[in-house]
Amino acid sequence: MPTPRPFPDAAAVARAAAEVIVDAVTRRPDAVLCLAAGSTPTAAYQMLRGHAAAFAAARVVQLDEWGGLPAIHPSTCDAYLRQHVLAPLNIPDDRYTRFHADSTNPHADAARVRRALDRLGGIDLCVLGLGLNGHLGFNEPHDHLLPHAHVAALTPTTLAHPMVATIPTKPTHGLTLGMREILASRRILLLVTGAAKQPGLERLLEPRVDTHFPASLLWLHGNVTLFVDEAALTSSP
Numbered sequence: 001m002p003t004p005r006p007f008p009d010a011a012a013v014a015r016a017a018a019e020v021i022v023d024a025v026t027r028r029p030d031a032v033l034c035l036a037a038g039s040t041p042t043a044a045y046q047m048l049r050g051h052a053a054a055f056a057a058a059r060v061v062q063l064d065e066w067g068g069l070p071a072i073h074p075s076t077c078d079a080y081l082r083q084h085v086l087a088p089l090n091i092p093d094d095r096y097t098r099f100h101a102d103s104t105n106p107h108a109d110a111a112r113v114r115r116a117l118d119r120l121g122g123i124d125l126c127v128l129g130l131g132l133n134g135h136l137g138f139n140e141p142h143d144h145l146l147p148h149a150h151v152a153a154l155t156p157t158t159l160a161h162p163m164v165a166t167i168p169t170k171p172t173h174g175l176t177l178g179m180r181e182i183l184a185s186r187r188i189l190l191l192v193t194g195a196a197k198q199p200g201l202e203r204l205l206e207p208r209v210d211t212h213f214p215a216s217l218l219w220l221h222g223n224v225t226l227f228v229d230e231a232a233l234t235s236s237p
């Protein structure tokens, strides 16, 4: 794990993160970008709009999805990525690999994503947020973690995430890339902002790998960039 690079606020983190993402597609125009949904990366994604031309060959892979929601539900990670990334950057479906939230056979859907990611040759840049309970994607704290794309049981903490906390139809499961697929990324960009993430960030910075805090597996990766804001870094008095 690198020493976290601190920024004064979330907007500064977003600017730096957008630079890293643009740099990835500038170096390799057909880069495979794995993108998290959630509140943390939204501002960074919005800052990509001025650089749409750089994404003319970029490929996007969805990190995770809320399973059991209707396909067109506005709370899906798919809807989020379409709104914040795919539409503004003109990335068509044939350069986009995703889970199907409404699949009646989610295990087969996860296996399909695993094969598709293999065909893409893995991830060049993986943009991650930190779950309050230490999850990455929907790799939830557990006695063991799974290497490949899979169907995940969601914890109560995760089901309280703002994307789904107030919707009447709750997700029944998560669909997520597995830890090996994440850790095989050539570069990982982890963004941690806001006071609510302070305990998680503090735990993450302890050099101790534990499947009950999945983000700690990032200690096993040699090319993680960790951008944080002051609120996440500083213990409240």
Ligand code: GLP
Binding pocket: 036, 037, 038, 039, 040, 041, 063, 064, 128, 129, 130, 131, 132, 136, 137, 138, 158, 161
């Ligand atoms: C969610 C998603 C993750 C996301 C994380 C943090 O549950 N499964 O992909 O990165 O939790 O979300 P946020 O950035 O909204 O705090």
